[in-house]
Amino acid sequence: MNSTEKRLRQLERILEVNLELVSTLELSPLLDRIVSIAAELTDSEGASILLLDERSGDLRFCTAADPQLSARLKEIPVPVHGSIAGKVLIERQPIIVDNAAADPRHFRQVGSQTGFLTRTLLAVPLQARERCIGVLEAVNKRDPGGFTQEDMEILTALAAQATVAIENARLVEALRAAYRKLGELDRMKSDFIAIASHELRTPLSLVLGYASLLQQQGTGGRELEGVLRAATRLKNIIETMLNLRYLETGEMVLYREMFDLRGEVALACETYRSMAEASALTIECILPETPLFVRADREKIRLVLDNLLSNAVKFTPPGGRVEVRAVHRPDVAEIVVADTGIGIPPEALPRIFERFYQAEDPMTRRYGGLGLGLSIVKELVERHGGRVWAESAPGEGSRFYVRLPLSTPDR
Numbered sequence: 001m002n003s004t005e006k007r008l009r010q011l012e013r014i015l016e017v018n019l020e021l022v023s024t025l026e027l028s029p030l031l032d033r034i035v036s037i038a039a040e041l042t043d044s045e046g047a048s049i050l051l052l053d054e055r056s057g058d059l060r061f062c063t064a065a066d067p068q069l070s071a072r073l074k075e076i077p078v079p080v081h082g083s084i085a086g087k088v089l090i091e092r093q094p095i096i097v098d099n100a101a102a103d104p105r106h107f108r109q110v111g112s113q114t115g116f117l118t119r120t121l122l123a124v125p126l127q128a129r130e131r132c133i134g135v136l137e138a139v140n141k142r143d144p145g146g147f148t149q150e151d152m153e154i155l156t157a158l159a160a161q162a163t164v165a166i167e168n169a170r171l172v173e174a175l176r177a178a179y180r181k182l183g184e185l186d187r188m189k190s191d192f193i194a195i196a197s198h199e200l201r202t203p204l205s206l207v208l209g210y211a212s213l214l215q216q217q218g219t220g221g222r223e224l225e226g227v228l229r230a231a232t233r234l235k236n237i238i239e240t241m242l243n244l245r246y247l248e249t250g251e252m253v254l255y256r257e258m259f260d261l262r263g264e265v266a267l268a269c270e271t272y273r274s275m276a277e278a279s280a281l282t283i284e285c286i287l288p289e290t291p292l293f294v295r296a297d298r299e300k301i302r303l304v305l306d307n308l309l310s311n312a313v314k315f316t317p318p319g320g321r322v323e324v325r326a327v328h329r330p331d332v333a334e335i336v337v338a339d340t341g342i343g344i345p346p347e348a349l350p351r352i353f354e355r356f357y358q359a360e361d362p363m364t365r366r367y368g369g370l371g372l373g374l375s376i377v378k379e380l381v382e383r384h385g386g387r388v389w390a391e392s393a394p395g396e397g398s399r400f401y402v403r404l405p406l407s408t409p410d411r
């Protein structure tokens with residue numbers, strides 16, 4: 001093979017390996033592949049990669065073609081000032097060393113600690129866009145004539161591709177690490193919610209139990225009513241946090257039964273009537289003449305209605321009106337909870353069903369709540385094969401729509 005043919009063959013080989021390199025997304029196998037290709041292309045005894053350690057400022061061997069040598073090399077930091085690799089890194093120019101033993105720039109500690117004798121060396125920079133991330137070295141050319149200009153060009157071409165592949169793999173690794181961390185944090189949050197809610201639930205049940213007992217005995221008066229109201233609110237908050245966790249972990253099971261939705265809508269309106277009256281609001285419940293049979297989890301549907309009604313009452317100033325209407329639509333039952341309250345700004349409307357989202361600024365908010373109710377509503381309705389959405393404008397009240405598939409009871 002003449003020298004032109006040889007170069008063509010090498011360039012072909014570089015193109016061949018390019019695809020392999022950029023599709024290797026794990027750093028360690030990628031580096032191993034690069035050094036073995038580097039040794040092959042330059043016909044050398046070995047090759048290695050040194051990457052700049054941003055924290056220490058030293059160069060670190062990441063891999064060498066021989067695994068045993070690689071392990072020993074990894075322990076030796078190579079100073080940027082006082083080594084050939086360092087010079088290549090700083091000047092961003094390749095270097096050929098024909099007689100390493102006699103070269104004053106050579107960092108001798110590597111040889112003395114590993115027993116590996118470097119005779120000739122070719123080092124090229126791993127040059128990313130605006131910075132140099134490390135050095136690729138080929139060591140001991142088999143041909144006694146030493147490394148040539150062509151070797152330098154071919155290794156430089158390989159280094160360019162290797163750098164892109166290394167940067168990609170590093171990005172992918174950083175993303176994977178961030179993703180793992182996020183997953184861990186999410187699990188921690190979920191576990192915390194579970195533990196905190198369980199821990200709170202037991203003492204709270206005792207408070208509620210005693211307070212109810214006192215109320216039945218007719219002692220306590222208005223103060224006791226306040227205690228009961230506050231404890232019930234606390235209980236609802238805890239239930240909301242637990243429901244969120246059940247939904248997140250997939251532990252939420254639906255116990256479906258056939259029932260007439262009108263009964264649940266009427267019940268929910270009754271439950272909120274006294275609360276509404278306390279805030280000088282009226283609640284109107286409009287139901288169709290014919291039943292609205294659904295096969296659904298009654299408790300969960302109650303939770304959906306509770307959340308929508310409590311929001312309507314909460315976000316409507318005194319003197320306002322809440323209207324709950326159930327309607328028969330083709331194949332679906334539709335429930336509309338409409339209020340004459342503060343309404344929702346257009347930029348907030350698409351986000352209100354997200355977890356923890358609240359339209360109000362948390363620093364100046366006037367209304368309580370966890371920002372979880374609607375996200376639970378949405379998941380529950382969708383788990384039932386239904387749909388929920390809202391229409392609203394600031395100052396013009398809000399309308400929440402829930403649609404659930406209708407069923408026919410077995411006769």
Ligand code: ADP
Nearest residue numbers: 311312315352358359369370371372373374398
């Ligand atoms: P929370 O009510 O606990 O804040 P939700 O998930 O139930 O959480 O509601 C999210 C947000 O949507 C509320 O903080 C509020 O900004 C807005 N919102 C919900 N319902 C209404 C309503 N009927 N009127 C005005 N804003 C509402």
